[in-house]
Amino acid sequence: MALTQVSSNKCAGGYQKVFEHDSSELQCKMKFAVYIPPKAESDKCPVFYWLSGLTCTEQNFITKAGAQQAAADHGIIIVAPDTSPRGCGIEGEEESWDFGTGAGFYVDATQGPWSANYRMYSYVTDELPKLINANFPADPDRMSISGHSMGGHGALVCTLRNPGKYKTVSAFAPICNPIQCPWGQKAFSGYLGTDKSTWEAYDATVLAASYDGPQLDILIDQGGDDQFLSSSQLLPDHLIAACSAKKIPIVFRRQPGYDHSYFFIYSFMGDHIKHHAKYLNA
Amino acid sequence: MDLYDTRGVLDVIEECFSGEEEADEEITITRNKLQEKVEEMENFAGHLEEIFLTVEENFGRQEQHLEQHYNDVLQTLSQRYDDRAARLVEEKKVKMEALYGQLLGCGQTMDSSKELIEAAQEVYRSQDKRLFLQAVMPTIKRIEEFAKEEMDLTLCTPLEFHTAEDDLSDVKTMMDSINIVPAPSAPVINPQMANSATQTSLRVRWNLFSDDTVEFYELYYKPVLEDAPVDHTHGADVSKLKVKETHCTVTDLLPNAQYELWVTATNTTGISPASEKALYMTVPSPPAVKRRECSSCPEAALIRWDSGNNNPVDSYTVEITETDTRGVQCGGAESIVAVPTCQCLIQLQQERRYMITVRAVNIGGPSERSNPLAVSTTGTLFHLLEDSAHPCLSLSEDGFTMFYGDEELPLSALAFDDDTFARCVAVLGDLLPVRGRHYWEVEVDDDTEFRIGVAYKDTNRNAYLGATNTSWCMRHILTPTRHKYEFLHDGWSPDLRITVNPVRIGVALDYDGGTLSFYNVELEQHLYTFHCHFQSYVHPCFALDNPGALTVHNGMETPGYTLL
Numbered sequence: 133m134a135l136t137q138v139s140s141n142k143c144a145g146g147y148q149k150v151f152e153h154d155s156s157e158l159q160c161k162m163k164f165a166v167y168i169p170p171k172a173e174s175d176k177c178p179v180f181y182w183l184s185g186l187t188c189t190e191q192n193f194i195t196k197a198g199a200q201q202a203a204a205d206h207g208i209i210i211v212a213p214d215t216s217p218r219g220c221g222i223e224g225e226e227e228s229w230d231f232g233t234g235a236g237f238y239v240d241a242t243q244g245p246w247s248a249n250y251r252m253y254s255y256v257t258d259e260l261p262k263l264i265n266a267n268f269p270a271d272p273d274r275m276s277i278s279g280h281s282m283g284g285h286g287a288l289v290c291t292l293r294n295p296g297k298y299k300t301v302s303a304f305a306p307i308c309n310p311i312q313c314p315w316g317q318k319a320f321s322g323y324l325g326t327d328k329s330t331w332e333a334y335d336a337t338v339l340a341a342s343y344d345g346p347q348l349d350i351l352i353d354q355g356g357d358d359q360f361l362s363s364s365q366l367l368p369d370h371l372i373a374a375c376s377a378k379k380i381p382i383v384f385r386r387q388p389g390y391d392h393s394y395f396f397i398y399s400f401m402g403d404h405i406k407h408h409a410k411y412l413n414a
Numbered sequence: 415m416d417l418y419d420t421r422g423v424l425d426v427i428e429e430c431f432s433g434e435e436e437a438d439e440e441i442t443i444t445r446n447k448l449q450e451k452v453e454e455m456e457n458f459a460g461h462l463e464e465i466f467l468t469v470e471e472n473f474g475r476q477e478q479h480l481e482q483h484y485n486d487v488l489q490t491l492s493q494r495y496d497d498r499a500a501r502l503v504e505e506k507k508v509k510m511e512a513l514y515g516q517l518l519g520c521g522q523t524m525d526s527s528k529e530l531i532e533a534a535q536e537v538y539r540s541q542d543k544r545l546f547l548q549a550v551m552p553t554i555k556r557i558e559e560f561a562k563e564e565m566d567l568t569l570c571t572p573l574e575f576h577t578a579e580d581d582l583s584d585v586k587t588m589m590d591s592i593n594i595v596p597a598p599s600a601p602v603i604n605p606q607m608a609n610s611a612t613q614t615s616l617r618v619r620w621n622l623f624s625d626d627t628v629e630f631y632e633l634y635y636k637p638v639l640e641d642a643p644v645d646h647t648h649g650a651d652v653s654k655l656k657v658k659e660t661h662c663t664v665t666d667l668l669p670n671a672q673y674e675l676w677v678t679a680t681n682t683t684g685i686s687p688a689s690e691k692a693l694y695m696t697v698p699s700p701p702a703v704k705r706r707e708c709s710s711c712p713e714a715a716l717i718r719w720d721s722g723n724n725n726p727v728d729s730y731t732v733e734i735t736e737t738d739t740r741g742v743q744c745g746g747a748e749s750i751v752a753v754p755t756c757q758c759l760i761q762l763q764q765e766r767r768y769m770i771t772v773r774a775v776n777i778g779g780p781s782e783r784s785n786p787l788a789v790s791t792t793g794t795l796f797h798l799l800e801d802s803a804h805p806c807l808s809l810s811e812d813g814f815t816m817f818y819g820d821e822e823l824p825l826s827a828l829a830f831d832d833d834t835f836a837r838c839v840a841v842l843g844d845l846l847p848v849r850g851r852h853y854w855e856v857e858v859d860d861d862t863e864f865r866i867g868v869a870y871k872d873t874n875r876n877a878y879l880g881a882t883n884t885s886w887c888m889r890h891i892l893t894p895t896r897h898k899y900e901f902l903h904d905g906w907s908p909d910l911r912i913t914v915n916p917v918r919i920g921v922a923l924d925y926d927g928g929t930l931s932f933y934n935v936e937l938e939q940h941l942y943t944f945h946c947h948f949q950s951y952v953h954p955c956f957a958l959d960n961p962g963a964l965t966v967h968n969g970m971e972t973p974g975y976t977l978l
Contacts (some may be wrong), residue, residue, distance in 0.1 A: 349939045356909065375913040376896070381937045386909035407940065410978050 135267055138163060144204040145170040148194055153263065157255040158217040159248060164260065165190040166268060167200050171207035178274030178299070178412035179264055180405070182212040183256060183283030183290075186315070187234040190214050193280075196394035202405035208412060211264055213256055215282070217249040230315055231322055237310070238286030239334045241323035250323055253334070257290050257297070276408045280304040280397055281360070282315070288336035288350075288371075295345020300411035302351040302404045304397050305358055308371035309337040315365050337367070340374040350375070350382040351407045353400045355390030475625075487588050494580055502575065509571040516570045523565060530560055597684035598626035601660075601677045603692040611778035613669040616694045619661040620677045626686075628679040633662050638672040638693065670698035670723040670776055695778035698723045701730060701756070703772060703787045706813055709796040709846040710969075712764040715789045716846040718757040719772050722784070727774040732758045733783070735769045741788065743769070751775075759846070762791045794852040795969040796843045796954065801833050802875075803841040807958065815965040816841060818958035835957075838878045842869065843954030843966065849925035853972035854954060855935055856919045858890070862962035865889045865902070868923060868930055868952035879957050881905050886944045887955065888919065888932045901932070901942040912941060918967075921954065922976040931976060938975045 138150040146169040155162040171177055180203065182193050193199070193212040203210050216236030222245050225232040236252035265272040276299045279287035284306025291301040310316020311331045320331040332338040352368065360366055368384060375382045390396040537553050540546040603620040610617040616635075622628055636652040655662055667673065672695045679686040699722040707718040721727060730753040736745025745766070750758060762768060767790050771783040789795075797813050808817045818839050835841065845852060845868075856866050865879040867887030873879075880887040880902025889900040889907070897915050900907035912934075919941075920933035928947040933940055956964055 347937060349937060351940075372911050372913055379914050381934065381939045382911070382913040383939065383941055384911035384913070386911070388909065406978055410940070410975055413978075414975070 135263070143167065144200040146172065146200070146204050148200060150190060150194075155217070155255060155259060157251045157259045158220075160217045160220050162217070162255070163190050163214055165194045165210075165212040166264070167194070167203055167210040168268065169204045169207050169209065171204075172209060172269045175207070176269050176271040177207050177209045178276070179209045179211055179261070179268075179270045180408050180412070181256065181260070181275065181277045181287075181298075182210055183238060183277065183279030183286040184212065184215050185279070185281030185283050186215070187229050188215050188280075188283075189234070192394065196398060197401050198398045199401045199405055202402050202409075206405060206409035206413060208405065208409060209264075209268060209270055211260065213260055216252060220249040222246065222249065231319055235282065235319060237282055237316075237319040237323065237334070238289060239320070239323050242330065243323060243325045246323050252286070253290070256286065257294060274299060274412050276300045276412055278302045278304075278404055278408065279306070280394075281366075281392065282307055284308075284352075285310055285316075285334075285336060289334050289339060291348070292336060292339035292343050293333070295343070299414075300349055300408055302407050303353075304400070304404075305354050305361070305366055305392055306336070306352060306368070306371075307366055309335060309367040311335045311338070312367055312370065313365045337370045337374045340371060340378055340380055343378060343380060348380055349407075349411070350380065351404060352382060352384045353396075353404070354384065354386050355392060355396045356386050356388040357390060358392040358396075360392050483588070483591075487585060490585050490588065494582070494585075498580065502577075505575055509575075512571045513569070520567075526560070530557060595627045595681060595683055598628050598679040598681055598686040599623050600687040601628075601631065601679050601689045603675060603677050603689040605692060606694045606778065609779050611695060611697050613697055613699055613781060614667050615663050615665045616667060616673060616675075616696060616778075617661065617663045618675055618677075618692075618694060620689060621660060622679055626679065627681050628686075629658075629681045630679075631657050631660070631662075632678045632680065633657060633664070633675060634677070634688075635664055635673050635675040637668060638674050667696045669696055669781075670725055670727060670774070671696050695776055697778045698727045698774035698776055698781040700782040701772045701774050701784045703770075703784050705787060706797050707844070708787055708789075709794075709844055710762075710789045710791060711794040711846055711848055711850065711852055712762075712791045712972075713850050714762055714846060714848045715760050715768070715770065715791070716757065717760065717770055717772065717787060719784060721756055721774060722781070723774060727781075728776045729754055730756070730758070731773045731775055731780055732760065733771045733773065734760060734762075735771075737767045737769050737788070739767065741767075741769065759848075762789070764791050766791050790969065793968060793970045793972060794845070794854055796845045796854070798956075798966070799833075799842045799844050799953070801831075802835060804835040804839040804957075806839050807835075807841055809841075814967070815963055816956060816958065817963045818961045820961045833875070835875050837876050838865070838957045839959070840865070840879055840955055840957035842871070843956070845923075845951070845953050847951040849951075851925075851972060851977075852923040853970070853976060854921055854966060854968040855970065856921065856956065857965040857967060858917055858919065859962055860897075860915050860917060861892060862964065863890055863892055863959035864962070864964055865955070865957040865959065866919060866921060866964075867902075867955055868921075868948075869955040870950060871953055873955070879955050880907075885955060886930050886946065886952075887957075888921075888942065889959075890915075891959075899941070901944065903944060903946070908942070910942060914939070916941065920973065920976060922972065923952070933973075933976060935973075938973065940975075 134153065136152045138152050140147055140149045146167060148165065148167050150163055150165050152161055152163045169177060184192050190212050199210060215234050216232070218233055229235065236250055238252045238256060240253045241247045241250035261275065264270050277287040277290055278301065284303030287301050287303050288306055291298045307313060307316060310320060311328065320334065324330045354361060354368055358366070372382060372384055387400065390399065534553055534557060537546060537549045540549065601620045601622050607619070618633060633655045634652055655664065672693055674691050675694055676691045677689045701719040701722040703717060703719045709716050717732060732750040732753055733747060735743050735747040738744040750760065767788065770787045770789055773780040773783055798809060798816070800809060803809065806818055808819065809815070858864055865887040867879060867885060869879060869885035873884040874882050879885045880889060883904040886903045889902050891898040891900065899910060899912050901910065914934065914937060916934035918935040920935045922931045922933065925948055929943050929945055931940065931943040956966065958964060
C-alpha cells in the first residue's frame with residue numbers, strides 16, 4: 133500500500149496533496165487528493181470524504197470547490213478520490229461519459245467485464261479509509277461523507293448502507309433514486325445486471341425506506357436551474373418522500389438560479405463543511 | 415497486670431479525664447462569667463468616673479456662679495453705702511451753713527444793741543441839759559424802735575438729720591435669686607443623621623445650652639403634606655412627646671414622608687422658646703420586583719419593579735448577590751446606586767446564579783429590601799409582552815403558552831390599540847436589549863400553523879410576521895399533501911424541504927454574527943439561518959395562523975451545536 137506523492141501545494145495554511153497508489157480493490161493505479169489542515173500537525177483530525185460526479189477526477193473538487201479554507205478553519209482532512217478505475221483496458225470503458233471511466237457510480241460491479249475493477253463502493257468505504265488512517269494523522273472514529281451528483285448518490289448510499297460509519301452526510305444535487313432515472317438505469321444494468329432487485333442495494337431512496345441506524349441529519353443543496361433536475365435524473369422528491377415517511381431528517385434547499393456546476397458547489401461549500409464540522413467535531 | 419485490671423485502670427483514667435474535662439468546662443464557664451462581670455464592673459467604673467467628672471464640673475460651675483452672685487450683692491450694698499454717706503455729708507453742710515448765718519445775725523444784733531446802750535449812756539451822762547434834752551428824745555425813739563424789733567432766737571435747722579429709709583428690695587431679689595435656676599433657652603434640634611430613620615420611625619436628636627438645667631423636653635412633630643390646606647390654624651395633626659433625654663425615636667409614622675419637628679425644654683422655672691423647626695424624612699416602603707417584566711441573558715439582566723410608594727422617592731439601589739444552586743450566598747455582593755427609574759440593566763457574568771433585590775432611597779435613607787429575584791445566567795429568559803398580543807391570543811397562567819381559540823370573538827372584544835397586532839394573531843417577547851447571543855425554544859403541535867422568529871419592536875402591527883423587512887420568521891403551513899416550512903423575511907422565503915416536522919424549535923439569535931438560526935431541537939438539526947445585521951434590537955415574535963397553542967421555553971443553556 134505504498135503511496136506516491138504526485139503533488140503538494142501549500143493551501144490555506146495546510147497542504148493540498150495528490151497521491152497515487154496501487155489499489156487492491158480496483159486492480160489499477162488510483163489517484164486521490166487529500167487536504168491536510170494546519171491542525172493535523174499536532175492533532176489527529178476527522179476526515180471528510182468527497183465523492184465527485186460523472187466525468188470528474190480527483191482534481192475537480194480541489195481546484196473548484198474552494199473547501200480548503202473552511203476545512204482548515206474546522207481542522208478537517210478532506211479526501212477526494214477519483215470517480216472510477218482508470219486504464220484497465222476494458223472494452224467500452226471509454227465509450228461514453230456516463231458509463232465506464234469517470235462513471236463508477238460507487239457500486240461493486242457484479243457483471244463481466246466490470247466486476248474485476250469497478251468496485252468503487254468497496255474502494256471508498258473500505259480500502260481508501262484504511263489507507264488514509266494508516267498514512268495520515270486521521271482519527272478513524274470520525275469520518276463523514278459528501279458528494280456531488282453521482283457522488284451525492286454515492287455519499288448517501290455509503291451512509292445508508294453503513295449505519296454509524298459516517299458521522300454525517302450531505303450532498304449537492306445528488307442522484308437520489310438511480311433505479312428510476314436514465315443515468316442509474318444505464319449504469320446499474322451494466323454493472324449489476326438485469327435483475328433490478330440487486331439495484332436496490334445502491335439506491336438511496338430504497339435504502340432510506342429501510343434504514344435502521346443512528347439518527348441522521350442530511351443536508352442537501354439543489355440548484356433550481358439544474359438541467360439534470362428538470363430532465364429527471366436527480367429525483368430528489370422521491371428521496372424526500374421516503375425520508376418523510378421514515379422520519380429521516382433532511383434539510384433540502386432548492387437554491388434558485390443555480391445550475392449543476394462547481395460554481396453552485398462553491399457557493400454552498402461553506403455551509404456543508406460547517407454541517408460536517410458540527411458532527412465531526414462534536 | 416491482667417486484662418481486667420488494665421481495663422479498670424483505663425476506666426479510672428478515663429473517668430479522671432472526663433472529670434477533668436467537666437471541671438475544665440466549668441472553669442471556662444466561670445471564667446467567662448467572671449470576665450463578663452469584670453467587663454461590667456469596668457464599664458460601671460468608667461460610668462462612675464464620668465459622673466464624678468460631671469459632678470465636679472457642675473459643682474465648680476455652681477461655685478463660680480455663687481461667687482459671682484454674692485459679689486454682685488456686695489457690690490450693690492457698697493454702692494448703697496457710698497450713696498448714703500454722700501447724702502449725709504451734703505445735709506451736714508447745709509445745716510452748718512444755716513447755723514453759721516444765724517450766728518452772724520445774732521452778732522450783728524448784739525453789736526447794734528451795744529451801740530445803742532452806749533449812745534444812751536452817753537446821753538445820760540451829758541452835763542449839758544440842752545444837749546440832753548435835744549438828744550434824749552431821738553434816742554428814746556431809737557430804743558423804742560429797737561425794742562420793737564423781735565429777736566428770732568429759735569434754731570433755723572432741725573436737730574434731726576433727715577435719713578430716708580433705703581430701698582433694698584433689689585438686693586433682696588438678688589439674694590433670693592441665688593437659689594433659683596433660670597428657665598432654659600431654646601434647644602438646638604439637629605439635622606437628620608444618616609440611617610436614623612426607618613419606614614415608620616425617626617430618631618431625632620437635639621442639644622441644650624450647657625448652662626441650662628432641663629427637667630424634660632417636649633418634642634412636637636407633624637407630617638409635611640404637599641397638598642396640605644393653607645389653613646395653618648388647623649393644628650390637629652401636631653403630635654407631642656415628652657422625653658427626658660436629648661434624643662427620641664418617633665414611631666408609627668407614614669413611610670416616605672417628610673415630618674416637621676421642634677423641641678421645647680422645661681424646668682421648674684419655666685418653658686424655653688421652641689427650637690428651630692427641622693425636617694426629617696422616613697425611609698420609603700420597599701419596592702416590589704415585577705417578575706413577569708424581568709428578563710435576563712448570559713451577560714445581563716433587566717430588572718423592573720414597582721416603586722412601592724405613592725409619592726416619588728429619590729432613587730433606587732439594586733443589590734446583586736451571587737448564590738450557589740441552593741440560593742445561598744457564595745460570591746461577593748455589589749450594588750448599583752442612584753438608579754433614577756423603576757428599571758435597571760445589570761451586567762452579569764455567564765453561567766452564574768444571582769439573587770437581586772431593590773431598595774428605594776430618599777433623603778432619610780434606604781428602604782428594606784424588595785422581594786428577591788433569582789436570576790440564572792445560563793440562558794436567555796424573557797416574558798411575553800401581553801400588550802402586543804392580538805385579542806384572539808390568550809396567554810396561560812405562567813405566561814409562556816399562547817392559545818388561539820376556535821370561537822369567534824365578538825367585534826366588541828377586538829379592542830386594538832397601537833401596540834396590538836391587528837391582523838396576524840401574534841405576540842412579541844420582551845427580549846432584553848443586549849447584543850450577544852440569545853437562545854430560546856418553542857414547542858409546537860404538528861398540526862399547528864405558526865410563525866416564530868424575531869421582529870423589530872415597531873414592526874407593522876397590520877402586517878403578517880415575515881411579510882415586511884422588519885421581521886424574520888419560520889412559518890409552518892399545512893397543505894393538503896404535506897407540511898410546508900418557510901423562512902420568511904420581507905415576503906420572501908427560500909425553497910426548503912424538511913422531512914421531519916420539528917415539534918420543538920430552537921431559535922438562536924446572534925447579534926454579533928448577524929444570524930438568526932432555527933433548529934429541530936430533538937434532532938439537533940440545523941434548519942435555516944437568516945443572515946442579517948440587525949440595526950436595532952429585535953424581539954422574539956410568535957404567531958398562530960390557525961387555532962392551536964404554542965409554548966415558549968427559555969432560560970436554558972444555549973446548545974453547543976448552535977454555536978458553530
